[in-house]
Amino acid sequence: MGNRSQATRKRYNILTMIFVTVVINYLDRTNISIAASAIQKDLGINSIQMGYVFSAFAWTYACLQIPGGIVADKIKSRVLYTFIMAFWSIATLIQGFANSFITLIGLRASIGVFEAPSYPINNLIVTRWFPEKERASAIGIYTSGQFLGMAFLLPVLAIIQNYLGWRGLFFVSGAIGILWAGIWYYFYRDPQEHKYVSDTELEHIKSGGGLVDIKEKAEKKMDFKWSDIKQVFLYRKLWGLYIGQFCLGATIVFFLTWFPTYLVKYRGLDFLQSGFLASIPYLAAFAGVLLSGFTSDYLTRKGYSVEMSRKAPIIIGMLLSTCIIGANYTNSTFFIIFFLALAFFGNGLASIAWVFISLMAPKKLIGLTGGAFNFIGGLAGIVVPIVIGYLVEDGDFGPALFFIGGIALLGFISYTFIVGKVERIIIKE
Incomplete structure (x- = not known):
């Protein structure tokens, strides 16, 4: 055992691990966007079919958010994250062998199955490890992984594909995730099981509202009832969060799916050049989410x-x-890059929305509420790529950008008028 009386800051080590995990999570979601043009050419897939390929991940990811939230509440984060990360990475690697539209659909859907519990797990870990006054910063930091990771990875992924082809891109991506799954299992522990976290740090977390007492939490988990699912859909405030998350997700989904194709196919940019230019909006989003969290x-x-x-x-x-x-x-x-970067910067500012789950969800249903929240947000991943596929069929991407902008406006309305006062929802027994 470590020195429990000596002050420590192990929660930041844990946050670093979540950050890396989010980078890998989004690497395996978005490598398909880099490979899309080459896949369309090699496998003879049209724009509408590609929209369905982009969407397939979200079919299972969204539908399994509520079960994922339940599982996140019941299984230790160390074990569950290792399992799901290993299997979504294996599915990513197998994509390198895909030879048809149907195979791609199936593999993308399988990645969605295994990634489904990931964000409920992230939120639970931060809720356990961080006091409330540090939580938005923590959420901002790990959420920034999806932006900073892709900002630097998009050019790298473009180079990998340039040399190894789109199949090699999936082989490399999958291998990275399998390796990190082993590292996660070896190093991660919950607060009271961590050998080297001090009593001082545990008290700092607990007194600030962090749920470090996992024994107490385990007892609460045993109280789950199917009626709990009804509870997380009863409240107007939560619906405001859910609608807002759908709208937030719409912009992210565009950047994770159609964005590189938009630059190459509809704006005529060179493939490698597009990889570097595509990183600029991600850097803007990274700046936005960090500014938002710390501010x-x-x-x-x-x-x-x-x-x-x-x-x-x-x-x-x-x-x-x-x-x-x-x-x-x-x-x-x-x-073009300026407007896209400004929009994605705004999306970054809004990406601390998970903090409202920590602040507003019923205490015993944080994981489940997070699952519902991500379920509605995940529906954007189903709807948006397919709608864009149909909107751009005639070669004009303009209507697709109007569509994305309109959904963002709806998100503004939802947070302004539906969420209302931010306060914890108390379930009357």
């Missing part, structure tokens, strides 16, 4: 209301996301 926690520490400190960045971010429409009114590569 939100700073305002909380200074005594500002939860509505100001937590909700304002999301409302502003949703409004900025509507700027994606501006790309329809220019042929300049600089301004």
Whole structure:
């Protein structure tokens, strides 16, 4: 055992591990977007079919969010994350052998199955390891993994595909995830099972609202009833969060699926050049999510209301996301990337939305509420790629960008008028 009385900051080691896991999670979601043009050419897949391939991941990912939240509440994060990460990585690797539209659909759907519990697990880990006043920053940091990781990985993935082909791209991506699954199992522990976390740090976390007492939590988990699923859909406030997450997801889904194809096929950019230019909006989103998380926690520490400190960045971010429409009114590569980067920066600002699950969900249903939250958000992954596939069939991407901008506006309305006052929902027994 480590020295329990000596002050430690092990929660930041845990946060680093979540960050890396999120990077790998999104690597395996988005490598298909880099490979899309080559896959369409090699396998003879049209735009509408590609929309269904992009969407297939979300069919299972969204539908399994609520079961994923239940599983996240019941199985230790160390074991569950290792299992799902290994299997989604294996499915990613097998994509390198795909030879048909149907095979791609099946493999993308299988990745969605195994990634489904990942964000409920992330939220539970942060809820266990961080006091409330540090939680938005922690969520901002690990959420930024999806943006920073892709900002640097998109050019790398483009280079890998350039040399190894799209099949090699999947082989490399899958191998990385399998390796990290082993590392996660070896190093991760919950707070009270961690050998080297001090009593001082545990008390800091617990006194600040962190749920470090996993024995107590385990007892609560045994109280699960099927009626709990009804509970997480009863409240207007939660529906405001769910709708907002769908709208937030719509912009992210565009960037995770059609964005590289938009640059190469509809804007005529060179493939390798598009890999580097595509990283710019991801860097903007990374800056947005970090600015949002740290500013939100700073305002909380200074005594500002939860509505100001937590909700304002999301409302502003949703409004900025509507700027994606501006790309329809220019042929300049600089301004196309500018408008897309501004929109994705706004999406980054709004991406701390998970903090509301920690603050508003019924205490014994945090995992389940997180599953419902991500389920509705995941529906964007089903709807948006397919709708875009149909909208761009005639070669014009303009209507697709209007579609994305309109959904972002709906997100602004939902957080402003439906969520209302930010407060914990108490279930009456």
